[in-house]
Amino acid sequence: MIKQKLLFLIGVFFAHPLIAQRVNFFEGQWEELLEEARQKDLKVYVGVFTPYCEPCEEMDQHVYNDKEVAVFYNEHFVSYKVDIHSEFGRFIASNYNVRSFPSHLYFSTSGKILHQAKGKLSPNVFLDKGEEALSPSFQLYTLRGKVEKGEELSFEEYLNYSLASYDIGVMDHATNDKLFTLLQPKNLEDKRVKSAVSQILFNSDVDSEAFRFFVRYKPLFADIYSPQKMNNIYKGLAKNTLSSSLKEKDVVSFEEKMDQLKKVMPNTIALRIAFSYEPRFFLSIGNEEKAFESIRKNFRYIQSKPNASELKKCNDWAWYYYQHSDKTEQLEEALKWVTFSISQKNSFNYLDTQAHLYYKLGRYQDSENVARLVQKHYEETGRDTKAISQLLTNIKIH
Numbered sequence: 157m158i159k160q161k162l163l164f165l166i167g168v169f170f171a172h173p174l175i176a177q178r179v180n181f182f183e184g185q186w187e188e189l190l191e192e193a194r195q196k197d198l199k200v201y202v203g204v205f206t207p208y209c210e211p212c213e214e215m216d217q218h219v220y221n222d223k224e225v226a227v228f229y230n231e232h233f234v235s236y237k238v239d240i241h242s243e244f245g246r247f248i249a250s251n252y253n254v255r256s257f258p259s260h261l262y263f264s265t266s267g268k269i270l271h272q273a274k275g276k277l278s279p280n281v282f283l284d285k286g287e288e289a290l291s292p293s294f295q296l297y298t299l300r301g302k303v304e305k306g307e308e309l310s311f312e313e314y315l316n317y318s319l320a321s322y323d324i325g326v327m328d329h330a331t332n333d334k335l336f337t338l339l340q341p342k343n344l345e346d347k348r349v350k351s352a353v354s355q356i357l358f359n360s361d362v363d364s365e366a367f368r369f370f371v372r373y374k375p376l377f378a379d380i381y382s383p384q385k386m387n388n389i390y391k392g393l394a395k396n397t398l399s400s401s402l403k404e405k406d407v408v409s410f411e412e413k414m415d416q417l418k419k420v421m422p423n424t425i426a427l428r429i430a431f432s433y434e435p436r437f438f439l440s441i442g443n444e445e446k447a448f449e450s451i452r453k454n455f456r457y458i459q460s461k462p463n464a465s466e467l468k469k470c471n472d473w474a475w476y477y478y479q480h481s482d483k484t485e486q487l488e489e490a491l492k493w494v495t496f497s498i499s500q501k502n503s504f505n506y507l508d509t510q511a512h513l514y515y516k517l518g519r520y521q522d523s524e525n526v527a528r529l530v531q532k533h534y535e536e537t538g539r540d541t542k543a544i545s546q547l548l549t550n551i552k553i554h
Contacts, residue, residue, distance in 0.1 A: 201286070
């Protein structure tokens with residue numbers, strides 16, 4: 157008898173920790189789940205997954221099984237798993253813009269969406285998201301509702317809304333502007349503020365409050381962000397600002413915006429951005445001469461420390477002028493650009509361009525020598541040899 161009691165107690169001791177080791181998922185219909193949540197006065201967590209999704213499997217194995225996660229979610233939520241291919245999964249996807257997996261949605265007991273996150277999350281981050289879902293000042297959809305009603309938020313609420321929006325891939329520029337009108341330099345000491353500010357700047361243009369704040373306190377940014385982070389901010393600002401000008405094809409607007417960027421950027425970065433965007437803009441409005449002069453002028457400055465994208469851009473510009481120009485001056489310059497790229501990275505794509513430029517400049521032996529190397533490599537790697545073989549045929553004719 158004593159032995160049986162002892163075995164029973166041991167069984168109970170080990171059984172309860174095992175139950176708490178995993179998030180308990182409700183099985184049943186949505187309305188039944190909401191009724192369960194109402195009876196227990198708990199929020200609802202919905203994990204959206206798709207079959208053959210490795211991050212989903214990792215969440216299942218390493219996060220839902222985490223003891224601390226299990227205790228927290230079982231205490232505060234009725235949890236539910238949804239296959240995106242099910243009828244309810246399709247409803248979730250269309251209503252809440254679910255495009256990546258796993259996704260995490262949090263609802264009230266009435267089925268009202270409160271909060272959302274996406275991706276494979278670590279146990280600590282998953283706990284953070286759960287805690288946010290319990291607090292109205294952090295809930296994405298609660299804050300969005302206030303914004304849509306025209307209510308003013310506190311600085312903390314704007315910050316929370318910005319971070320939560322970005323977390324699901326949404327950038328609310330108007331609300332971000334509100335955040336920056338309240339932002340003070342001292343706020344940048346906060347880790348969450350630093351994260352939000354860098355994200356917003358990367359997705360802003362020169363007409364934003366974020367950019368104006370950046371210009372006003374630029375020395376402070378250089379102190380608190382790494383050089384790599386600053387470079388990313390500059391690239392994001394340039395892309396967002398100049399991409400719109402490429403669509404508008406307004407010369408005055410483009411040059412004004414380029415000047416604004418150049419005033420706040422280190423000279424080396426400004427020149428690299430000009431090397432990428434100025435030719436694209438002038439080519440888009442049909443001004444090939446100005447595009448060529450821009451490439452030639454800025455090419456001199458990128459040769460000191462070129463990155464991989466700039467080497468590719470040299471090749472791209474060289475190929476463009478091979479295809480569109482018969483002017484010897486332009487073709488010789490284009491040959492310089494691609495030859496420089498080859499000197500930094502012996503790419504067969506670059507050699508292909510070089511062979512074609514040699515041919516167009518009448519340097520047939522040079523063209524053949526390079527083209528044969530390219531052809532051999534393409535044959536060995538299973539790439540299409542049609543174009544390079546045609547070049548070799550054209551060389552023989554001459």
